[in-house]
Amino acid sequence: MTLVRAVAYLIFFLPEIAFANSAINMRQGVTDISEDVYQLHMTIFIICCVIALLVFSVMFWSIVNHRKSKGAKAAQFHESTKVEILWTAIPVLILIAMAIPATQTLIRMEDPSKSDLTIKVTGSQWKWHYQYLTYGQQTLDLGFYSIISTPQSQITNQQQKSETYLLEVDKPLVIPTGKKVRFLFTSDDVIHAWWIPDFAVKKDAVPGFINEAWTNVNIEGIYRGQCAELCGKSHAFMPIVVDVRSPEQFEQWLIEQQQLASQQAQQEDALKDVSFNMDELMALGKDVYEANCSVCHQSTGQGLPGLFPSLKDSPITSGDVQQHIDIVLHGKPGSAMQAFSKQLSSKQLAAVITYERNAWGLNSGDVVQPRDVQVNEPSADRPVKASQPTLAIEIPTEKKSTNNTASQDPLVDLDKSQLMQLGEQAYLENCAMCHQASGLGLTGAFPALKGSAMIEGPIEQHIELVLNGKELTAMMAFKDKLSAATIAAIITYERNAWGRSGEVIQASDVNNQIKGAE
């Protein structure tokens, strides 16, 4: 019986040794450090096994052979200073033997030398944010959230679970191979821990503090991990995915991302003048709500009593719209209510707020448009305090003059070169965001002006479009935004730039058209 038990224990330990690379042992990982850690782990494990084997053999020998039932008589000894010193000293020596490689690995891990890429990692309930700070000598401005992409239906077992269930995100962190990447960790709310087993990196993200860790990955691939510190309700649902690429591909990716970011900014800007109808907003709003809000406030809008407030009968959803927008955009400090201003686009925000005000039988009829949401978004383009003259930020004068009507303008005709000069500047300020400086637009998002029917076609249509915009598109009306002179200059520029030579438009032409319309 007892021998069987001894064997049984061996069997328990064996799989660990035999299947060192399968899912029952620590991962060897893809960095030098993770390999070191794995070796360290195996060394200590095997030392422990050997000690266990020796010690328990003695015990089981005794259990088998020194039984009363076999007629064993108890010996009388009950101490031996020699033996006791021995079995105090030997473990100390074994420990020293373990401590040496452990110390070496630890020193290699805590290496404060310069890194090639620095990324700030911010944890918040329950997602990660990555901010690329520097790459070599280059300063980067790229940041995004990385949120679990496993659908709720898989979690609630209504749908077949995918292979990467709970370990997939909408946008992984991308880093290059063969470069020392420094992570700076911090948190917006509670403590989280960023862990990728394959890198042997696990570090806490502590609110108000920064922590750092670094890695240098040898092999390209996709590596997955999870938040490792209990951070509240959805602790199980904030995975980490790192996409490791070659430095060339990584640099390519960086460029793409920066372009994408500027496009997004333009699209956001364009949404300022688009109105959506109720049905459209409600449909989008429902999707956004299910994906972002229902985990806490529930699909029914009733929340969880005592934990997450009901939206259905809340003063927020039935009261002042502005307050509602404010709480969705900026969250509620000290609660699980997050700020969504940077996570969702203005269209999504408008949709979800509209949805919350009209779903569950509330039917307030309030329709919130993207522009309503954008007004509340902070803009940093304000001047630095006058007493501190070093860094005044200039505000384009045209933008301020929203109250100027065209009729008040001095209608002085300008010559073509003046108009072109003025027009180029005004175009870059007002139009190039979408249509680009090249006039080529952005495929799929904003039409090209160069070679377009509008520029080639009748002047009246061109003026009309610039004055009044085009409904249901991003093309806004500039009538109230720009002076007639500026509009004239822009149109002149558009018709004469990019290798074309065309008509000259004067402020009076624009004014005439405005008056004609009235």
Place this chain on the structure above:
Amino acid sequence: MNQHRPLLKRLVISSVFMFAFAFALVPLYDVFCQVTGLNGKPSMEKAPISDSINTTQQVDVNFLTHAKEGSPFKVNTKNQRLTVNIGEMNKVSFIASNLSNQDRVFQAIPSVSPGVAAQYLHKVQCFCFEQQALKANENIEMTLLFYIDEALPIEIEEMTLSYTLFDITDNI
């Protein structure tokens, strides 16, 4: 009972003492952090001006500001990274903006990484020493004047000074 009283008294006093000790751990922890560089807490005291420069040793100092998402504040600096000589006085300007339509007050909490470097970063002037009150939509320029102690271990080639901004308007 009487024979137990002296011992009982001592034990009760010990437990009360240990309760007080738990609170004494708070200042002790700060001292401990400063001595060992635990947790990268730099001093919040004004440091004396540096009197010597060592031009043979340089260190990269990165500046980072972190405001919680949705925070009404934003702090930027043009100098995200400076390579400084040891002992050299350096000035960094930060622009703080109040993005909200109300007057607000924030407190910047500094944190240094790697933690051991915290004790070698001396701030002669820092906006984190005081609460910063900003009027609605106001932008102000703030200054950090610092130098790196000569005792900085040579293996530290890069360090980060991070400021987390907390909106303390409601807590004053």
Place this chain on the structure above:
Amino acid sequence: MNDSKQQQNESIEHYQASGIKRWLYTTNHKDIGTLYLGFSLLMLFIGGGMAMVIRAELFQPGLQLVEPNFFNQMTTVHGLIMVFGAVMPAFVGLANWMIPLMIGAPDMALPRMNNWSFWILPFAFSILIGSLFMDGGGPNFGWTFYAPLSTTYSNDNTALFVFSIHIMGISSIMGAINIIVTIFNLRAPGMTLMKMPLFVWTWLITAFLLIAVMPVLAGTVTMVLTDKYFGTSFFNAMGGGDPVMFQHIFWFFGHPEVYIMILPAFGIISTIIPTFSRKKLFGYHSMVYATVSIAFLSFIVWAHHMFTTGMPLAAELFFMYSTMLISVPTGVKIFNWIATMWRGSLSFEVPMLFAIAFIVLFTIGGFSGLMLAITPADFQYHDTYFVVAHFHYVLVTGALFSIIAGVYFWLPKWTGHMFNIRLAKIHFWLSLISVNVLFFPMHFVGLAGMPRRIADYALQFADFNMIISLGGFAFGLSQLLFVYCVVQCFRGGEKVPAKVWDGAEGLEWQVASPAPYHTFATPPEVK
């Protein structure tokens, strides 16, 4: 025998109240010991029931039975109940019953305080468990209640959690004071410190640990309370505090707490092994010194729970070395037990079976503890199921097995009857097998990367989790057999003599079985 009969009669005269009042007003160490043990058994099943909820949810990937927030409440309250409600009161119960008998004292030194220290416990746990049923639910931030999850981001019932911890702390401190005073002042003539049974020794040291650290825990929860409700900033960076400081203060309590839960276990095992080896404990002195050094070391290792919070290299090295050092005195204990068995005359009664299982399984927990001490590797183990496996090996197959061993060992003395040996052996084998099915695979999923305290997990962990859950259900059910054995033994059974086990030594075996209500009214003489 005559003597004890007399004592028994005396006790009945002495004794007025009956029914519930007997238990409410009792100042008798045996009654209070029984109350403590009964209470901890109840808590074991409540905490165990929560573990069953956890294991049922984790039986398969996906969310099935409970929503994550409730899952977090289960893990939190399971931990709190098992630590403060099951293991600690069980040891205090054993101490109450056995320490006066072992040192020849008539009762505990401070009997009224003894009564209070027990009777505030049910209130503490009613508050804690009651909060689960309130709006917002109970504590959901883990039994370690790390700030700011337990302060700024916790629900409004946190105050209840804080008060229940306060009460538990006061109870523990009173219990500890009582034990120290009893041991120092009420030893029978001739019972010098170095003649005391090891169970008494380990409890004496444990009691000092309790007095040193329970007030620190009380301070910690007080800071959580003021941070949450009164605007202080101990753990809030906004006001100049530090969330990491919470962990330092908590683990300054928390690590000695671990030894509070295991030192008395060492004492029990050190009593049982010699009895069934029919041989004196090997290295009594070194056992005492080892216990003292473990207690001392437990104060300088706390930060090994928090390597990932970011620490200077020097601190990491210090805490790694000091933690590794603990394995030396612990190893000495294991070696001493084996040396006691060596060339003994062994028999394998139920307490001995549990004691042997303790030695083997606790050692496995010790080895995983040693692995966890290695800082670089700890970055991979930390907050995974490897840690869960480690502390369950130490606390379930360690502390709990020793308590069960102790109960089977002394139960005949308490009741005067022998328990049903066959059933108890079935209980042992079922527990032994199921506990390993339950906890051993946790090493594997932990190493493979499964974080702890998650309500749902990735698919590669599914197979092992199913096995773990099955083991959990089996282990849970096996304990019903334990209750049955104990209840049956109280109700009747084969009568036992004063010296129940033939190899047993010590004063407790000199009094009759069942032990009379009052014992050692006249102190025995110890040679």
